[in-house]
Amino acid sequence: MAASLAEDAQAKGINYFLMSFTDLFGVVRSKLVPRAAIDDIAAEGAGFAGFAAYLDMSPADPDLLAMPDLTRMAQLPWKAETAWVPCDIEMEGKRVEQAPRATLQRLITAAAEAGYSFKTGVEPEFFLLSPEGTGLSDAGDIRGKPCYDQQALMRRYPVITEICDAMLELGWEPYQNDHEDANGQFEMNWGFTDPLTTADRHNFFKFMVKTIAESHGFRATFMPKPMPNLTGNGCHVHLSVWNRAGKRNLMPGGGELGLSDLAYHAIGGLLSRAKDMALITNPVVNSYKRINSPVTLSGATWSPNTVTYGGNNRTHMIRIPGDNRIEVRLADGAANPYLLQAAVIAAALDGIQSRTPPGKRLDIDMYTEGHKVRAAPRLPLNMLDAIRGFEKSKFTRAAFGDEFHAAFTKLKMSEWNEYMRYFSDWERENALDV
């Protein structure tokens, strides 16, 4: 007879399980279950009140049950007696269709049915701030161009290496860490893989970075633009399309820059759906202070203003770094890890199936010469534009499903309305004497 979960856990030194799901706003919700109860909870699900999370549920709804995906359990490297378990959520025996992890799994299935699989990697940038989150943690980090600054990187060696050691232990194949383009900003890179694993890791990475930073007396943030004059937190996605079995990369081919027609159709899909999807890639009010931003102290924002692509050129929404993949530079640190993967798959798959032409590649510095390109579509200027784009798009409704589309639009509109009720000093300063 197979060992029970509890027996297996005892052998691994696990005393507690974090039964975890992620809601529509990317908030990670958990229950901490002791080993003695894990076999029952794993079979029956951990119970939650759905209304208490951002899922568009009612207080009258029955229990939401989080069912563990035990194949993806991870023992916390900094607290090995606890294991994190991503869960899928159900209500009355049915999958909650608007749940982000379920939404991503539907898109992965849709891609497989069309004969494709995807491999992705993410680059979630973050800041290390003071504990209250209002200033940088390192008073010495003042260089005008701080990117790759060895001195500033090494002052945060204990935090960065603790996170990197954890990734090594988890088997993520991390390969580089650096100080990024804003004072106080860092990036850590690990290997690419299938989109569900990437999403689970991205989700876990945010939890891990925040936790380890806290233990060192800092506050980590993935907020898109935490400092008005500094470069924001991007979350670039590297993406390749493979055959269904995931054995053959379909990106290389005989076209420009060594890419296949299929790769260009994927680019076409990502470009043509960018405005519809901005609510997912750039989901909060603050996101629109990163894209469309004026130039930062370092000299470049590193974020796109327009829906364009170039070769190995970081001033466009899509970069082609080689013949094996593309980089989508639009998303920011607020993007829900599951919905971000769902969005890039949905848009790229749509481009492939519709054979969407990507238009002409622009080999220019979009930051300095962008004004010369009259036809380049602009990204939404604010969250309301993004909500409207998402809401009226037939594509987003079809790709994400009615339940997700309705729930996400409703909750984001109520978030926007809440923001509009906020009375700022700027308003008083600019309207008091009208």
Ligand SMILES: [Mg+2]
């Ligand atoms: Mg970066």
